[in-house]
Amino acid sequence: QQQVKQSPQSLIVQKGGISIINCAYENTAFDYFPWYQQFPGKGPALLIAIRPDVSEKKEGRFTISFNKSAKQFSLHIMDSQPGDSATYFCAANYRGGSARQLTFGSGTQLTVLP
Amino acid sequence: DVKVTQSSRYLVKRTGEKVFLECVQDMDHENMFWYRQDPGLGLRLIYFSYDVKMKEKGDIPEGYSVSREKKERFSLILESASTNQTSMYLCASTWTGRTAEQFFGPGTRLTVL
Numbered sequence: 001q002q003q004v005k006q007s008p009q010s011l012i013v014q015k016g017g018i019s020i021i022n023c024a025y026e027n028t029a030f031d032y033f034p035w036y037q038q039f040p041g042k043g044p045a046l047l048i049a050i051r052p053d054v055s056e057k058k059e060g061r062f063t064i065s066f067n068k069s070a071k072q073f074s075l076h077i078m079d080s081q082p083g084d085s086a087t088y089f090c091a092a093n094y095r096g097g098s099a100r101q102l103t104f105g106s107g108t109q110l111t112v113l114p
Numbered sequence: 115d116v117k118v119t120q121s122s123r124y125l126v127k128r129t130g131e132k133v134f135l136e137c138v139q140d141m142d143h144e145n146m147f148w149y150r151q152d153p154g155l156g157l158r159l160i161y162f163s164y165d166v167k168m169k170e171k172g173d174i175p176e177g178y179s180v181s182r183e184k185k186e187r188f189s190l191i192l193e194s195a196s197t198n199q200t201s202m203y204l205c206a207s208t209w210t211g212r213t214a215e216q217f218f219g220p221g222t223r224l225t226v227l
Binding site: 006009032034041042043044045046049089091093100101102103104105106107 | 118149154155156157158159162172173204206211213214215216217218219220221
């Protein structure tokens with residue numbers, strides 16, 4: 001079974017600090033790595049994504065770092081704000097059966113204190 | 115603005131009942147997905163459909179079935195609900211070739227008593 005391992009399960013950060021969430025995978029067939037953000041009472045929404053041939057991607061305060069040799073990738077949230085408080089899921093895209101699928105990590109509940 | 119709607123936000127059913135969860139998207143997406151979300155387990159794929167009347171099992175299809183008679187509608191069916199199916203159910207959709215960018219509904223929290 002395809003797996004993506006995510007840590008930590010929960011994270012508390014002070015306003016202005018850096019939030020870091022880590023993910024690791026085993027299957028080299030994964031070929032695209034999105035991150036999703038979920039606010040309470042809402043469905044997840046795509047936040048940022050990276051291809052394995054790129055080591056870093058930055059969008060505003062959000063950065064993905066990708067280490068292909070270590071099969072690890074991480075989300076960094078710079079200058080974390082209380083509005084960033086949400087659950088974050090890493091994911092990996094692969095072809096399963098006749099169509100492509102996403103496999104998700106277990107999620108990280110981020111709380112940013114004011 | 116993409117919209118994925120789910121028929122109920124909260125649902126309470128009894129063990130053994132047949133349960134229908136419906137999902138409708140308005141963006142002409144070819145692909146639709148059903149996930150269940152449980153604390154500490156993330157999102158797990160139950161079934162997906164890449165075309166009308168086409169379906170494929172995900173990682174945890176046991177105890178579930180699906181139906182897609184129209185492009186915009188994807189239904190999840192629990193033939194005989196059990197307490198271990200108490201969960202949050204999320205529907206998602208996207209275009210062919212854009213699997214990494216899925217649009218999710220708000221979810222249905224199902225409680226089976």
